[in-house]
Each structure stands twice: as structure tokens, then as C-alpha cells.
Amino acid sequence: MKGRISKTLETILLDPSARRQLREHLIHGRDGWVRMNGKTYRVRVDLSSRVKAPFGRRLAETG
Amino acid sequence: MNFAFPALLVFLLVLPGIILRYTYARGPWGWASPTSMRRVSEELAYGVAFALVLHALWLALVRRLGFAPDVEAMVLLLVGNFGEESRRLDRVVASVAEHYTGIAGYLVSLYAGAAVLGNLGHRAVRRLHLDHRTKTFRFDNYWFYMLTGEVLDFRENAEEGRTVDGVYCSAVVDHASGSYLYRGIVSDFTFDREGALDTIVLMDAHRRRLTDDRAEQEEPRPHVGPAEPDERYYEIRGDFLVLRSSEIRTLNLDYFAVTLEESAPAAAEEGAATS
Numbered sequence: 009m010k011g012r013i014s015k016t017l018e019t020i021l022l023d024p025s026a027r028r029q030l031r032e033h034l035i036h037g038r039d040g041w042v043r044m045n046g047k048t049y050r051v052r053v054d055l056s057s058r059v060k061a062p063f064g065r066r067l068a069e070t071g
Numbered sequence: 072m073n074f075a076f077p078a079l080l081v082f083l084l085v086l087p088g089i090i091l092r093y094t095y096a097r098g099p100w101g102w103a104s105p106t107s108m109r110r111v112s113e114e115l116a117y118g119v120a121f122a123l124v125l126h127a128l129w130l131a132l133v134r135r136l137g138f139a140p141d142v143e144a145m146v147l148l149l150v151g152n153f154g155e156e157s158r159r160l161d162r163v164v165a166s167v168a169e170h171y172t173g174i175a176g177y178l179v180s181l182y183a184g185a186a187v188l189g190n191l192g193h194r195a196v197r198r199l200h201l202d203h204r205t206k207t208f209r210f211d212n213y214w215f216y217m218l219t220g221e222v223l224d225f226r227e228n229a230e231e232g233r234t235v236d237g238v239y240c241s242a243v244v245d246h247a248s249g250s251y252l253y254r255g256i257v258s259d260f261t262f263d264r265e266g267a268l269d270t271i272v273l274m275d276a277h278r279r280r281l282t283d284d285r286a287e288q289e290e291p292r293p294h295v296g297p298a299e300p301d302e303r304y305y306e307i308r309g310d311f312l313v314l315r316s317s318e319i320r321t322l323n324l325d326y327f328a329v330t331l332e333e334s335a336p337a338a339a340e341e342g343a344a345t346s
Contacts, residue, residue: 009258009259009272010103010215010218010219010259010260011218011219011237011238011256011257011258011259011260011272012219012220012221012235012236012237012238012257013236013237013256013258013274014234014236014237014329016236016329016330016331017236017237017256017329020329021256021274021275027275028300030275030329031275031277032300032301034239034256034325034327035254035277035304036301037325041332042329047331047332048331048332048334049329049330049331049332050329050330050331050332051327051328051329052327052328052329052330053239053325053327
């Protein structure tokens with residue numbers, strides 16, 4: 009599998025309730041928290057706000 | 072002399088350069104690594120250039136080891152001109168027949184050396200993150216960098232303490248009944264033979280009709296706090312959803328991080344209490 013899925017994310021995805029919480033944060037593209045087994049995980053979705061587009065032209069061409 | 076023989080000889084001589092390029096661009100088997108396949112004409116040009124360098128190095132090496140390659144015979148075979156009444160042909164044929172095992176050993180060892188060199192080059196670039204540091208070493212595979220989130224690791228995008236735990240993909244796909252927005256976490260992706268994106272594999276996939284967009288005057292949800300189910304989406308049963316690149320109309324990627332908090336914030340506690 010070439011996709012980047014960290015161990016923490018993998019753990020969250022294995023728990024149906026935590027996965028649903030994460031999904032809602034991702035759907036709305038906003039930061040939030042996921043509660044699982046008494047632990048709290050912070051979800052940050054705004055990581056790429058300062059990213060330059062290295063392949064902007066090519067990506068635009070692909071539509 | 073058969074017309075095809077010089078062409079075959081040229082191919083055998085250029086092959087080390089092509090092998091070097093291929094193994095460097097392809098990377099080790101089983102590695103999640105960017106591959107950058109170019110057009111055949113481009114590969115051939117690179118192959119010729121690299122083959123010249125490799126032959127120069129290998130000739131110097133075998134001479135140091137005590138062997139004396141008959142370069143003149145090789146050039147005559149390439150040119151295909153053996154003088155009046157093919158007087159030099161006997162000498163060339165005799166040289167090839169006499170050193171047949173040496174020639175085969177030279178070529179086979181050069182092919183193996185080129186493959187090892189290309190593989191090591193790829194490993195070195197990836198292990199030392201040279202492709203993140205400079206564009207010179209960046210593989211010509213923008214999809215790999217985008218879909219793995221490595222684009223955030225590039226020096227020009229680097230920001231202190233920022234890590235990517237996952238990539239959230241949103242893709243619009245047209246069906247006969249209308250357009251749908253498919254979303255999920257990128258688990259894998261594949262390329263076709265030409266190196267173009269072929270499929271994207273999503274985990275925890277869900278979808279909604281594109282026409283179910285939220286109206287502009289609708290109240291936005293709170294910035295940070297408890298997550299409430301969005302009734303517009305429904306989960307797609309199954310472990311993985313495969314989206315074919317040719318059917319995707321537009322694609323959006325969000326990079327996100329998930330970190331364990333030592334102390335639960337009040338809003339998170341409130342969310343846990345209400346859910």
C-alpha cells in the first residue's frame with residue numbers, strides 16, 4: 009500500500025466510533041478531536057494552507 | 072554482413088544505459104517509491120548518454136584488471152566497413168571468436184553493474200530525502216508526491232513540526248443518475264504502463280450527490296468541537312473503494328494530522344458527553 013497512513017491513524021480507523029468521528033471532521037475540513045478508549049486525539053486538517061503548487065500546471069491539465 | 076547485425080550491436084551497447092535509467096526510475100521491487108517512466112524516445116536518449124559513461128568506466132576497469140578489449144574490432148563491427156574485399160573481416164571474426172567469453176562476460180557484468188547502480192541510486196535519493204531537498208533529484212511522478220503527502224516534505228513547503236498522517240481525497244464521478252462526490256482516505260494508488268495515474272484506492276469511503284451541496288446562506292458548523300453526523304453522506308460498504316482515474320472529473324486532496332493529546336480539552340470532553 010503506497011498511501012500514507014500512520015500508526016495512529018490506523019488505530020483510529022480500526023475503531024468504528026472513532027472512524028465516524030474522524031470522518032465528520034474530514035468532511036467539513038475542520039480541526040477537531042476524536043475520543044477513543046479514554047484517549048483524545050487532535051485532528052488538524054489545515055496542513056497544506058501554505059503549500060506551493062509544485063505541479064500546479066500539470067494538475068490543472070488533468071482536470 | 073547482415074544489415075540487422077549493427078543495429079543489434081548498437082542495442083547491446085546502449086542496453087546498460089537503458090537498464091541504469093530503468094532501475095533508477097523504477098526503484099527496488101516492493102518499495103512504495105515514486106516511479107518515473109518517460110517516453111521511449113526520451114529513455115533512449117538518456118540510455119545512450121549513460122551507456123557512453125558506463126562503457127568508459129567499465130573499459131577502464133577491465134583494463135586495470137589485466138584484460139585488453141579489442142575496441143577497434145568493435146568499431147569495425149559497428150561501422151560495418153571492412154575495407155576492400157572485406158580484408159579486415161577475418162581479423163574481426165577471429166578476434167570475436169577468440170574473446171567470445173570475454174565479450175559476453177564484459178556485457179553481462181556491465182548489465183548487472185548498471186542495474187545495481189540504478190537501484191542504489193534510487194535507494195540513496197529516497198533514503199537521504201534528496202528528492203525532497205532539491206528538484207534535481209525529484210522523480211517525474213507528481214501523483215506519487217501528491218497522493219502520499221510527501222509534497223509537504225519538500226524543502227520549499229517545509230514547516231517546522233508538520234507531519235502528515237493521512238490524505239483525504241474528494242473526487243467527482245459522473246454516473247447516469249448524476250454526479251457524485253466520493254470521499255475517503257487514500258490507501259493506495261496504481262499507475263498504468265505509461266506511468267499515468269490509473270486507480271486510487273480509498274478507505275472509509277463515503278459519497279453524496281453533488282447536487283446536495285450546502286446552500287450559501289446555511290449556518291456553517293463550529294470551527295472546533297464535537298463532530299455531528301452529516302446526513303447528506305452515506306457510507307459505502309466494503310473495506311476499499313477503487314476509483315478509476317479515467318472516470319474522475321475533478322480531484323481534491325486534504326492533508327491531515329492526528330496527534331494524541333495529553334490532556335483532553337473541554338470541548339472534546341463535552342463532545343464525548345453528548346455523543
